[in-house]
Amino acid sequence: MDINEIAKSKKFPPLRRAGIIAILVAGFFFVVFVSFAGGVLVGLKKARFSYKWGENYERNFVGGPFQGPIGGMMGPGPRDMMRGFEGRGFRNAHGIAGTIISVTDNKIVIKDRDGQENTISVSEKTLIKRGQDTISINDLKNDDRIVVMGSPDDNGVVNADLVRVFSASENK
Missing domain, CATH: 1.20.5 (Single alpha-helices involved in coiled-coils or other helix-helix interfaces)
Structure with missing residues (x-):
């Protein structure tokens, strides 16, 4: 029916x-x-x-607030906003690279070539590779050079999907 x-x-x-x-x-x-x-x-x-x-934009991308006096008689203008901006501390859109300065249970702090510190969060799903070998976060040490692929969270911490490790002696 x-x-x-x-x-x-x-x-x-x-x-x-x-x-x-x-x-x-x-x-x-x-x-x-x-x-x-x-x-x-x-x-x-x-x-x-x-x-x-x-x-957190400046912390995430620029590396800190602009330094030095800005503006003239009329105050800061569009040119002053961009003064000294070219090439300053921009992160690569595909990841972060730098030298490890500290390693904890699930966090890695690295310093990039501009001296900016970045925090990396590592989970069980994160793949950490040194050459062809898969390693754990416990195998990382200070002064290792790494490249990190991942996504940022709300606080500017990068949640790593892949960490590629180069020894401190490689590529100096």
């Missing part, structure tokens, strides 16, 4: 038909509300990430 046949039958009172319609409409609005709430939650998470990333 089809639901339309049941709803139109004489044994099915009109009040029940209205009840089923009300339940279907309420179910529809419930699904719409849950979808909307899910979208709001995703939007809030993205906004929080963007806000924190913007707050």
Whole structure:
């Protein structure tokens, strides 16, 4: 039997038909509300990430606030914002490279060629390679040179997916 046949039958009172319609409409609005709430939650998470990333922009990319006097009689202008900016401390979009200055249980702190310190978070899923060998974080030592591929979190810490290790004596 089809639901339309049941709803139109004489044994099915009109009040029940209205009840089923009300339940279907309420179910529809419930699904719409849950979808909307899910979208709001995703939007809030993205906004929080963007806000924190913007707050830490200089630390994440530039390497610190601009140094020296800025501006003239009229105050800082567009040229002053970009003064000395070319090539300053930009991270490579695909990863970070530097020399290890400290290693803990799941964190590595490296210093890049500009002297900026970067924190790397290592998990069980992180692949650490030295040449063809897979090693653990305990095999890393200070002054090893590494290249890290991963994604940044809200606080500017890079969650590593791959760490490639070069000995301190290699490529100097």
